[in-house]
Amino acid sequence: MALDNESVFTWAAPPLKFGIGALQEVGAEVGNRGARSVLVLTDPGVAASGVPAQVVASLEAAGLDVTLFDRVGVEPTDDSIGEAIDFARAGEYDAYVAVGGGSAIDTAKAVNLLTTHDGELLDFVTPPIGAGRTPTEPLRPLIAIPTTAGTGSESTTICVIDMLRLHLKAGISHPALRPCLAIVDPTTTLTMPAEVTAASGMDVLSHALESYTSVPFDSKPAPEDPMKRPAFCGANPISDVWCEMALKLVGANLRRAVMNGRDLQARTQMALASTYAGTGFGNAGTHLPHANAYPIAGAVQAYKADGYPEMPMVPHGQAVSVTAPHVFRWTYPGDPARHLRAAELLSGRTFTGVDGADALAGVLSELMTDIGIPTRLTSFGYGAGDVDNLVAGAMKQTRQLSVVPRAVTAEALGDIFRAAL
Ligand SMILES: NC(=O)c1ccc[n+]([C@@H]2O[C@H](COP(=O)([O-])OP(=O)(O)OC[C@H]3O[C@@H](n4cnc5c(N)ncnc54)[C@H](O)[C@@H]3O)[C@@H](O)[C@H]2O)c1
Ligand SMILES: [Fe+2]
Numbered sequence: 001m002a003l004d005n006e007s008v009f010t011w012a013a014p015p016l017k018f019g020i021g022a023l024q025e026v027g028a029e030v031g032n033r034g035a036r037s038v039l040v041l042t043d044p045g046v047a048a049s050g051v052p053a054q055v056v057a058s059l060e061a062a063g064l065d066v067t068l069f070d071r072v073g074v075e076p077t078d079d080s081i082g083e084a085i086d087f088a089r090a091g092e093y094d095a096y097v098a099v100g101g102g103s104a105i106d107t108a109k110a111v112n113l114l115t116t117h118d119g120e121l122l123d124f125v126t127p128p129i130g131a132g133r134t135p136t137e138p139l140r141p142l143i144a145i146p147t148t149a150g151t152g153s154e155s156t157t158i159c160v161i162d163m164l165r166l167h168l169k170a171g172i173s174h175p176a177l178r179p180c181l182a183i184v185d186p187t188t189t190l191t192m193p194a195e196v197t198a199a200s201g202m203d204v205l206s207h208a209l210e211s212y213t214s215v216p217f218d219s220k221p222a223p224e225d226p227m228k229r230p231a232f233c234g235a236n237p238i239s240d241v242w243c244e245m246a247l248k249l250v251g252a253n254l255r256r257a258v259m260n261g262r263d264l265q266a267r268t269q270m271a272l273a274s275t276y277a278g279t280g281f282g283n284a285g286t287h288l289p290h291a292n293a294y295p296i297a298g299a300v301q302a303y304k305a306d307g308y309p310e311m312p313m314v315p316h317g318q319a320v321s322v323t324a325p326h327v328f329r330w331t332y333p334g335d336p337a338r339h340l341r342a343a344e345l346l347s348g349r350t351f352t353g354v355d356g357a358d359a360l361a362g363v364l365s366e367l368m369t370d371i372g373i374p375t376r377l378t379s380f381g382y383g384a385g386d387v388d389n390l391v392a393g394a395m396k397q398t399r400q401l402s403v404v405p406r407a408v409t410a411e412a413l414g415d416i417f418r419a420a421l
Pocket of ligand 1: 043044045046049074075076100101102103104106147148149150151152153156157158159160161188189190191192193196199200203307308309316317
C-alpha cells in the first residue's frame with residue numbers, strides 16, 4: 001500500500017428484520033415512526049401473489065391510513081417511475097412501503113426522492129448520463145419488503161432506471177435513498193416463478209462475486225475530501241465475509257429453489273444469501289457484469305422472457321449473468337487466489353492454479369445451464385454488429401468501472417461481449 005493510498009473503508013446497511021412471519025410486523029414498524037398515512041408500492045405480478053394484501057392488512061390493523069399503488073413497472077423506466085411519482089405527488093404520505101423485487105423497491109426510492117425534492121429524475125442520475133444532483137432535504141421513512149432473492153435493493157443506496165429514450169439503464173445512488181428498514185420474510189418468495197428465481201438468484205451470485213473480486217479498497221487513491229468517499233469502496237474485510245457466505249449459500253440452494261419453489265428451506269437460505277450479498281455489494285461495489293448488464297437490458301428490441309410480463313425486456317439477472325463467465329475469465333489474473341476460492345465456495349469442489357481461469361468460468365456456466373438461464377447474447381437478439389454499442393454503453397458506467405480489478409479498455413470489453421455472443 002503506497003502512502004497516498006486510501007486507508008479507510010466504509011460500511012453501512014439498514015436495520016434488518018429477517019424471518020418467517022416478519023412481514024406481519026410492518027404495521028407496528030411504520031406506526032412506531034410516527035406516520036399516519038402510508039403509500040404501499042408494488043407491481044401487478046406481486047400484487048397477484050397476495051403478499052401486498054397482507055402488508056395492507058398489517059398497516060390497517062396498526063391504525064394507519066393506507067393507499068396502494070399496484071402499477072409499478074417491472075424493470076422500471078423513466079416513464080413508469082414518472083407515473084408513480086405523479087401519483088405520489090398528488091397525495092400526502094408520511095411513509096412509504098415497497099413490496100416486491102428490485103423493481104418495486106427502486107421505484108419507491110425514486111418516489112421518495114422526488115416527493116421530497118422538486119425537479120426530475122435525470123437531475124439526480126449519476127453523471128455523465130444525468131446531472132448528479134445530491135438530495136438536500138430529508139427523505140421520508142421507506143420500509144422495503146423484498147419478494148425476490150434478489151437484487152439486495154432493500155439494503156442499497158441505489159435506484160436503477162431504464163431511460164427509454166436514451167436506450168440505456170442508469171442509476172441514482174445516494175445514502176439518503178437507502179431504506180430505513182428491510183423486512184425480509186422468506187415466505188414472500190414462495191410464489192416467485194422459476195425463471196424469476198433463476199435470474200434473481202444469479203443476480204445475488206453476481207453481487208457477491210463482483211464485490212469479492214473488486215479492487216481492494218486500499219489500492220485506490222486517497223479521496224481529496226474524506227466526507228465524499230465514493231459509494232463503492234472496493235473489496236474490504238467486512239464485505240469479504242458477507243460475500244463468501246453468500247457464495248456458499250447460492251451454490252448449495254439456488255438449484256433447489258429453482259426446481260421446487262415451495263422448498264421453504266432453500267427459499268430461506270436464498271433470502272439470507274441475498275441479504276448477505278446486498279450488504280456486501282452495497283459497500284464494496286459491483287463491477288463489469290453489472291456495467292455490461294446496463295446496455296444489454298437497455299438496448300433490447302424484441303426479446304421476451306418466460307415468467308416475466310409480456311413485453312420486450314432482458315431481466316436484470318439474465319443481463320448480468322450472460323457475460324459473467326467471460327468477465328471472470330478475463331479478471332482472473334487480477335487476483336487468481338480469489339477467483340479459485342470463489343469457484344470452491346460455489347461448487348464445494350477444490351481447484352488449484354492448474355485449473356486457472358477456467359475454474360470459476362466453468363462453475364458459473366454449469367450452474368447457468370442447470371437452472372436454465374440464457375448463456376448467450378444471441379438469445380436476446382444481439383449479434384456481432386451490436387458489440388460496439390454495448391461496449392459504449394458499458395464504458396459509461398463509471399461507478400462500476402472504478403472498482404474493476406484490471407484496467408478496462410474498450411478492446412477488452414469488446415472481446416468479452418464477442419465471447420458471450
Ligand atoms: N437498487 C439496486 O441495488 C438494484 C440492484 C440490482 C438490480 N436492480 C433492479 O431491480 C430490478 C429487478 O428486480 P428483481 O430481479 O428483484 O425482479 P422484479 O422486481 O423485476 O420482479 C420480476 C418479476 O417477478 C415477479 N415477482 C417478484 N416477486 C414475486 C413473488 N414473490 N411472487 C410472484 N411473482 C413475483 C414480478 O411481478 C415481476 O414480474 C431491475 O430493474 C434491476 O435493474 C436494483
Ligand atoms: Fe444486480
